[in-house]
Amino acid sequence: MVSLDKAVIARLHKGADHFEVLVDPHEAAHVIEGKTENILSALAIDAVFSDSKKGTHASTESLQKHFNTTDVITIAKEIIQRGDIQLTTEQRHEMQENKKKRIIDLIVKNAMDPKTKMPHPRTRIELAFEEAKVHVDPFKSVNQQMKTIVDLLRPILPISMEQARISVKIPPEHVGKAYGAVRSFGILEREEWQSDGSWIGIVKLPAGMQTDFYDRLNTITKGNVETRVLT
Numbered sequence: 652m653v654s655l656d657k658a659v660i661a662r663l664h665k666g667a668d669h670f671e672v673l674v675d676p677h678e679a680a681h682v683i684e685g686k687t688e689n690i691l692s693a694l695a696i697d698a699v700f701s702d703s704k705k706g707t708h709a710s711t712e713s714l715q716k717h718f719n720t721t722d723v724i725t726i727a728k729e730i731i732q733r734g735d736i737q738l739t740t741e742q743r744h745e746m747q748e749n750k751k752k753r754i755i756d757l758i759v760k761n762a763m764d765p766k767t768k769m770p771h772p773r774t775r776i777e778l779a780f781e782e783a784k785v786h787v788d789p790f791k792s793v794n795q796q797m798k799t800i801v802d803l804l805r806p807i808l809p810i811s812m813e814q815a816r817i818s819v820k821i822p823p824e825h826v827g828k829a830y831g832a833v834r835s836f837g838i839l840e841r842e843e844w845q846s847d848g849s850w851i852g853i854v855k856l857p858a859g860m861q862t863d864f865y866d867r868l869n870t871i872t873k874g875n876v877e878t879r880v881l882t
Contacts, residue, residue: 663734746789763858823848
């Protein structure tokens with residue numbers, strides 16, 4: 652449970668009645684996104700109110716009528732998932748910024764320019780967010796918002812969320828270290844060991860990770876590696 656001084660109101664209307672629980676906004680967001688089933692961790696107090704500011708508890712009759720139960724955890728979960736959560740301006744801004752960062756992180760990792768087959772720099776994606784005036788909902792999961800946001804960005808920034816397939820050839824003197832690095836970046840679709848001890852493989856990885864992939868291999872092999880993006 653969280654302290655009362657950090658809690659906000661989650662409110663759900665059912666007909667003429669309304670029901671409130673006091674929650675931690677961050678923990679409530681985790682409940683909404685399905686990251687936790689521990690409803691108690693989101694509550695400041697295990698009680699359902701008709702008016703939390705006055706300390707008026709919802710009646711047993713009204714709970715039974717609208718929720719078919721008086722179990723606080725079951726009712727609180729429905730209120731959090733279906734109701735409105737009253738955030739302060741500062742709380743909403745903080746949660747939106749955190750969610751925005753996670754969405755941009757995912758786009759940077761998985762997106763590429765469909766023409767060049769290369770990833771977009773993070774700054775370019777951030778500028779496109781501003782130009783498209785993207786609104787991030789602090790209480791919707793990243794996956795729920797991703798398609799809508801990418802669609803908003805496409806008129807400004809050509810984006811493909813496809814994965815990249817890259818052919819790699821590593822000379823024998825670097826296979827020991829480089830092989831593990833290749834596998835750590837993505838899915839190995841095919842591999843062949845050559846008679847001279849060199850290794851050839853095809854790896855599929857998130858498009859936005861290509862630059863990191865090339866940098867890692869070039870560091871390990873001191874630039875003595877062959878790579879080619881496959882169509």
